Amino acid sequence: MGKQRLLLALILGLAIGAIVIISTIPTRLGLDLRGGTQLTLQVETTDKIPTITDQDLEAVQRVISDRVNELGVSETSVQQLGQNQLLVQLPGVSNPEQAQRVLGETAQLEFRAQSPGTEQQFQIENQILQQHQLELLALQQQADVDSQTLLESATNSDDATDSDAELEQQIQSVQSAIQESNRAIRDLFADADLTGQALTDAYAQPRQSGNLWEVAIAFDSSGAGKFAELSRNIAGTGRSLGIFLDNRLISAPTVDVQYAETGITGGRATISGSFDADSASDLAIQLRGGALPLPVAVVETRTVGPTLGQDSIRRSLYAAIVGLILVLIFMAVYYRLPGVLADVALVVYALLTLAAFNVFGVTLTLPGIAGFILSIGMAVDANVLIFERTREELRSGKTLYRSVESGFYRAFSSILDSNVTTLIACAALFWFGAGLVKGFALTLAIGVVISLFTAVTCSRTLLLVSLGLPQFRKPALFCPGLSPAPAKP
Amino acid sequence: MKLDIIRQRSFWWLISSLVILAGLIGMIISWQQFSAPLRPGLDFVGGTRIQVTRDCSAANCDAPIDLATVRSLLADEDLETAVIQVTGDEGQSLSIRTRNLDVDEESTLRASLESEIGPLDNRSIQIDSVGPLIGQQLFASGLLALIVAFAGIVIYLSVRFQLDYALLAIVALLHDVVVTLGLFAWLGLLLEVEVNSLFIVALLTIVGFSVNDTVVIYDRIRENIKLHPERHINDLVDDGVNQTLTRSINTTLTTVLPLVAIVLFGGETLKFFALALIAGFIAGAYSSIFIASTLLAWWRVKSGKAVAGLTEVPQPAEELP
Numbered sequence: 001m002g003k004q005r006l007l008l009a010l011i012l013g014l015a016i017g018a019i020v021i022i023s024t025i026p027t028r029l030g031l032d033l034r035g036g037t038q039l040t041l042q043v044e045t046t047d048k049i050p051t052i053t054d055q056d057l058e059a060v061q062r063v064i065s066d067r068v069n070e071l072g073v074s075e076t077s078v079q080q081l082g083q084n085q086l087l088v089q090l091p092g093v094s095n096p097e098q099a100q101r102v103l104g105e106t107a108q109l110e111f112r113a114q115s116p117g118t119e120q121q122f123q124i125e126n127q128i129l130q131q132h133q134l135e136l137l138a139l140q141q142q143a144d145v146d147s148q149t150l151l152e153s154a155t156n157s158d159d160a161t162d163s164d165a166e167l168e169q170q171i172q173s174v175q176s177a178i179q180e181s182n183r184a185i186r187d188l189f190a191d192a193d194l195t196g197q198a199l200t201d202a203y204a205q206p207r208q209s210g211n212l213w214e215v216a217i218a219f220d221s222s223g224a225g226k227f228a229e230l231s232r233n234i235a236g237t238g239r240s241l242g243i244f245l246d247n248r249l250i251s252a253p254t255v256d257v258q259y260a261e262t263g264i265t266g267g268r269a270t271i272s273g274s275f276d277a278d279s280a281s282d283l284a285i286q287l288r289g290g291a292l293p294l295p296v297a298v299v300e301t302r303t304v305g306p307t308l309g310q311d312s313i314r315r316s317l318y319a320a321i322v323g324l325i326l327v328l329i330f331m332a333v334y335y336r337l338p339g340v341l342a343d344v345a346l347v348v349y350a351l352l353t354l355a356a357f358n359v360f361g362v363t364l365t366l367p368g369i370a371g372f373i374l375s376i377g378m379a380v381d382a383n384v385l386i387f388e389r390t391r392e393e394l395r396s397g398k399t400l401y402r403s404v405e406s407g408f409y410r411a412f413s414s415i416l417d418s419n420v421t422t423l424i425a426c427a428a429l430f431w432f433g434a435g436l437v438k439g440f441a442l443t444l445a446i447g448v449v450i451s452l453f454t455a456v457t458c459s460r461t462l463l464l465v466s467l468g469l470p471q472f473r474k475p476a477l478f479c480p481g482l483s484p485a486p487a488k489p
Numbered sequence: 490m491k492l493d494i495i496r497q498r499s500f501w502w503l504i505s506s507l508v509i510l511a512g513l514i515g516m517i518i519s520w521q522q523f524s525a526p527l528r529p530g531l532d533f534v535g536g537t538r539i540q541v542t543r544d545c546s547a548a549n550c551d552a553p554i555d556l557a558t559v560r561s562l563l564a565d566e567d568l569e570t571a572v573i574q575v576t577g578d579e580g581q582s583l584s585i586r587t588r589n590l591d592v593d594e595e596s597t598l599r600a601s602l603e604s605e606i607g608p609l610d611n612r613s614i615q616i617d618s619v620g621p622l623i624g625q626q627l628f629a630s631g632l633l634a635l636i637v638a639f640a641g642i643v644i645y646l647s648v649r650f651q652l653d654y655a656l657l658a659i660v661a662l663l664h665d666v667v668v669t670l671g672l673f674a675w676l677g678l679l680l681e682v683e684v685n686s687l688f689i690v691a692l693l694t695i696v697g698f699s700v701n702d703t704v705v706i707y708d709r710i711r712e713n714i715k716l717h718p719e720r721h722i723n724d725l726v727d728d729g730v731n732q733t734l735t736r737s738i739n740t741t742l743t744t745v746l747p748l749v750a751i752v753l754f755g756g757e758t759l760k761f762f763a764l765a766l767i768a769g770f771i772a773g774a775y776s777s778i779f780i781a782s783t784l785l786a787w788w789r790v791k792s793g794k795a796v797a798g799l800t801e802v803p804q805p806a807e808e809l810p
Contacts, residue, residue: 032758035612040620040623042620042622082626094611094612094614095611096616097592097595097596100592101592104592297620298592298618299619299620299622299623300618300619300620300623301616301617301618302616302617302618303614303615303616303617304614304615305610305611305612305613305614305615306612307610307612307613308612308613308614308615311613315754315755316751316755316759318754319747319750319751319753319754319755319759320747320750322747322750322754323746323747323748323749323750323751324747326746326747326750327743327746327747330739330742330743330746331743334739366687366758366759367687367690367762370690370751370759370762370763370766371694373747373748373751374694374744374747374748374766376747377740377743377744377745377746377747378698378701378744380740380743380744381701381740381743381744384736384739384740384743385705385736385740388733388735388736388739392732410712413708413712414704414705414708414709417646417649417704417705417708418700418701418702418704418705418708419701420645421642421645421646421697421700421701421704422697422698422700422701424638424641424642424645425638425641425642425693425696425697425700426697427641428634428635428637428638428641429634429638429693431634431637432630432633432634432637433630433631433634433693436686436687436690437630437631437634437686437689437690437693440690440693440694441693444694444697
């Protein structure tokens, strides 16, 4: 019995832990539930680049991420999808026109020379830009806090609308101020007729001394000449060579005075500064992305308005709760005492599963909710198997305690085999399926694993502990209509 | 209640054959109409669907949205082939499905809708724009997942049970998938229900659950064979099915209950998803009880293994109990 008590304490502890997790870590909602736009971008091949490598896709992803950040939407994400696609998520955006325009363009990388006499203005403009970027960050954090309360406000959604719109307007204006700054900075630099097309490579490498890193770049033959000229013009002047990606300054190195005669020749150069390994490779990826002349096409756009999403949450929540209650009632009425205990196990199951979603950062979408509701059915199945088996044993004349034990023991191979086959199917869906299918497979798999624990260990412990209490030790509580009590418990 | 399934098996097989046949006929008719076995939704054929609701705090909502106005507006944009539906309780919502629109076309359409029928509520808008290749990718990846899942299940069941169990479980599973496909072929023909990517998710789920059901019954039959290797497979299968019958019914009931809740109260998008699952699960319970079990008995008799004790252990010395 001591072991059962211990398990009981463990289950209680897990349930309390789950409640704490559910109330502290917010559930991540998919765009179909919170509203927003999801775009699928396809990176297309060209005659020059017939296949897209992982590196190419990573570089394009970096460029797209920069553009998405420019949109001023909070909590965006850009993920790789298969070999040549990117999935962009823009929460809260219900008019994707701007995004569709901006994202579906080929990257533009330019090398420009700072014009003489603009040193001071360059500094000022840079400060203004940084100021704006900090403002934007603060506004976005505020928006994040607002959106986290979305689930709670799903029932009275109109209150939040006004402050939301105000915030959105503020973000918009800071956004355009940033674009203004970027344009102003670009105007300080003169065109040098050198673009990303001439760039053949860019990679991060450690510097020969110290533990700093640098970025090495290489140009093709036509680019090498232009780069030599460009670098000669600004060498030793203190003015910068501006590298612009999609009209935004990403690096502004100066050129050492020793190159004032010839410029940097040979088509190779390194950009050094206070780079660590991460920031150096980040710049290298940006440069590579800008050098790729890969067209990007928007192949899929899905927009869900925020009220529509809230409506789906509300309805699905109602459905889930009603479904769960029906199942609980059925179990208690049909299986009596074990049914009630299984209900307790089922509630523990629901808590643990929801907590697991939050801990693993599972994004809950409509199919995900469906997967969860469905896994409740699976969790019940294990208990149904066990209790049916227990009844059979009781009918064959075994004692109550033995019947319960062998009910669990004998049903276990069925439960194991049926759950493992479901997990195999989930694994296949997760690895090969597309977005929707993946989310569904993940929630179902988490549910199945947790249900193995709650339906077997949890309900078994509860049953055995109750059997320790004399008032529960009645076979009629387990199997109504059992012909004359076969043996003393 | 005790089912005599082995003796009645031609009857159960006939029912399944008729249902599948009806489904296949539905799919053939669909094929002639849509060049696909089911009515394909936006996800599979590509296109743009715009669903908007008029903002009644700013617009005049006394009358429902006028279909003719919208139709002439679409004709001006060269979109005569668009499918237009006025929806919602008061006819204040509009659903337009067209070929795949690019950014400019889409924003022009939105602008002219706003000017003709009044301001639209940005918060309840839904736009889906799907390129023609997305559907193929979805279908291909779904099919691949399905084949891998089949292979995995066959391997696992061959190890835990035997190869014939594994293959017959797959037959039962295909039965459930085909029944669900048939139902939706007819729903597409009669009620214009389209299948979308969620339908693929539903089919894959049915696969998982159908095997689950079958495995539980096979597990019981396997146990019975072990306990009574001298008895005929027909009796053992009959016993196994009857011993697990209450469980099969109760589990199907508890799984279908929440799904019924979704059909009744859930959002529009999930309704047909849940309906597909209900159909698949009921077919799954049926096929596990009546098809998978009888097929196993039939196969064992046919391959001369009707009594396990005589064939599995060839040496008579080890056969003694």
